Amino acid sequence: MRSLERHRDVGAYALGVLDEAEAFRFEDHLMECPQCAAQVTEFGPAARQLMLYRRATPRFVHPMAHPGPRLLDRLLGELAHRHRARRRRFLYGLAASVVLAVAGPGVMVYAGHDEPAARVTAATDPGTGVWARVTTEDGDSGSRMRLEVKDASGPHTCRLVVVGRDGSEQIVSGWSVTAHDTGTTMTTAGSTMHPDEIARYDVRTTDGQRLVSLPPR
Incomplete structure (x- = not known):
């Protein structure tokens, strides 16, 4: 197959x-x-939305039916809009927490409703030297995540795998690591599992090697 294909x-x-x-x-x-690695990461929310579509398909629809191009276009457009809106809410919340930290305990901020607190977990694998941090927020239909990774063990292609308490697994994001990469890779992802249903987060290579495992907090 040619490179363009x-x-x-x-x-x-x-x-x-x-x-x-x-x-x-x-x-x-x-x-x-x-x-392409970056585009695979961007398609993560779209893949999740299509999974929800499949689960919500009425029984009278043929099981081999697939959403048409127009539906895919609408889903991708809607997902892009939601992704931007969620990112803005996440950044606003982060900015508010910084303001509170600087202002001190004497400042009270009123909010119309309580947003679920983000859960943060981080770990370094002593064998691979890979460090990762996952920030997870609960949502109506699952979890939203932000992943940060420092990985100098490349080159390889990696995946973020969410492992449920029932033993199920979901691949929610993917990216590539170059040789001797000293930077931090950041990506966003989504899972149909809620935070309380998650047993751990694994960063793995595509051939199954686990680089670092993070328990939820």
Whole structure:
């Protein structure tokens, strides 16, 4: 497959519609293409929304039915809008917490309603040296997450895997790490699991190696 066609497969890979062989070849491509790795991360909310669509499909709809291009376009547009709105709310909340920390305990701020507090967990694996921090917020249909990773053990392609208390797993984000990378990778993701349903967060390579595991807080 030509390089241009590899780029075009990013949506199909993120939505899980490639067969096993094509997915394997595309993951090899991700190792050398930061642009596609970033786009896979951006498709995370869209994949989650399609999963919710499948679960909500009425029984009288044929089980092999697939959403058409127009529905996909509407979903992607709506997800982009929601993603921007949620990011603004997250940043506003972060700014408010900074103001409270600077102002001291004598300042009281009134809010019309209480937002669920974000849960933060961080860990460093002593074997791989990989550090990660996950900030999770509860939502109506699951969890919203922000991941920060420092990983100098590349090159490889990584995934954030959410492991439920019932043993189920969800791949919610993906990215590529170059050799001797000393920077911090940041990405956002979403899961249909609520924070209380999550047993741990795993950062793994695409071949299954666990780089760091984070218990929830």
